[in-house]
Amino acid sequence: MPPRTRGVTLRTRGGFSMRLDPRGAVVGLLLIAVALAMSVVLIGTGDFPITPDDVVRTLFGGGTMAQDFIVNELRLPRVLVGLLVGAALGLAGALFQSISRNPLGSPDVVGFGQGAAAGALTVIVLFNGGPTAVAAGAVVGGVLTGLAVYALAWRQGVHGYRLVLVGIGASAMLSAVNGYLLTKADLPDxxxxxxxxxxxxxxxxxxxxxxxxxxxxxxVPVVFGHARGLRMLEMGDDSAYALGVRVERTRLVLMGSAVLLTASATAAAGPVAFVALVAPQLARRLTRSAGPNLLPAAWMGAGLLISADWAAQRAFGADQLPVGVVTGMLGGGYLLWLLVTERKAGRI
Structure with a gap:
């Protein structure tokens, strides 16, 4: 369905105005509720199961000593990393898709995740680095890939389809580099x-x-500080210029923020596949709102990743899968459906 543009405009006596989309606000609150509810369920999941009531009680200072240790020391950090990684990837995906004006404009597709992976693999295979060094290598690899793709896609500006095509080429090359590094590694590495x-x-x-x-x-404050400019960029560079947006500066700041969010999320949890591609589009379909839907995309990403991690622990019996396997299976099917849909619409 086409995105809706209707909303409610709120004005104050000082002249400040804000446009609120009721459906988008309700969807955003529901996504927050789902993400938090699944977080409580995930904290209670494991070899020592804990009921949701006990999880909430323990988080607020109650519970036994054993529950306090399991919840606050063992499981809460994992869930917080999942929420932050999912939100960062969802937000980065929304930024890339808005900047490129292309549903395939995602860090998974345009090579930034592969660049972060290449940086981490270089540290693991060539330098035998520890977790901190691996995380730093992932961030450096993602940033360098972002700079290279932006430079190669530049031609009197950065066109959306050119950015995606250059990114796909960079992703293929980096995948080959990662495969080569794996063949050169010792068995433990x-x-x-x-x-x-x-x-x-x-x-x-x-x-x-x-x-x-x-x-x-x-x-996140940097991104939302440029949200209005991003919304104008979706209408095209000429329209954005006419509305007073500094197009290239805004695009560069937002792309840099998206690259750093992707690289940091990859450094924390590895290259979790397809969350950045799927979350923004599901959020937009639910809100039916024009614009990048940054907050719904972030909360959708958090909810998706937490739900996928719960499924990875519970849906396959005694075999606990890494969360990237589950998101890869679900996201791969969604990508095939998206390609078929775009082809039928004549956009690819």
Missing amino acids: ATRAVVWLTGSLNGRDWTQVWPLACVCAVL
């Missing part, structure tokens, strides 16, 4: 690298929570 490349929340603790939380605390 190769095993470690393959586990990291799958994307997983296993073993995540507070050392992954705080860096990612700090990155989000810095970048």
Whole structure:
């Protein structure tokens, strides 16, 4: 269905006005509720199951000593990493799809996730680095890939389809580099690298929570500070110029923020597939609102990743899968459906 543009305009006596879409607000609140509810369920899931009531009671300071240790020290950091990674990927996907004006404009497709993976693999295979060094390598690899794709896609500006095509080429090349690094690795390093490349929340603790939380605390205000310019960019560069938007500066700031969000999320949990592609589009279909739908996309990403992690633990019996396997299976099917839909519509 085409996105709706109707909404309610709120005005104050000081002249400040804000346009509120009631359906978008309701959907956003529901997505928050789903993400938080699934977080409580996930915290209670494991070899030592805990009821949702006990989980909530323990989070607010109640519960036994054993419950306090399991909930606050073992499981809460994993869930917080999942929420932050999902929200960061959902927000980054919404930014890329709005900037490129293309539903395939996602970090998964345009190579930024592969770039972060290449940086991490380089540290693992060539330098045998620890977790902190691997995370730093992922961030550096993602940023360098973003700069390279932007430079190669530049031609008197960055056109959406050119950005996607250059990114697809970069992704293919980086996949080959990653495969080569795996063939050169010793067996222990190769095993470690393959586990990291799958994307997983296993073993995540507070050392992954705080860096990612700090990155989000810095970048999210930057993104929302340029939200109006992003909305204008969706109408085309000429229209945005006419409305007073500094097009290239806005695009560069938002792309840089999206690259850093993707690289930081990849550093924390590995390259979790397809969340950045699927979350913004599902959010837009639910809200039926014009514009990038940044907040719904972020909460949709958080809810998707937490739900996928719960499914990875519960839906396959005794075999617990990494969350990246579940998101890859679901996202791959969604991508095939999206390609068929776009082809029938004559857009590809």
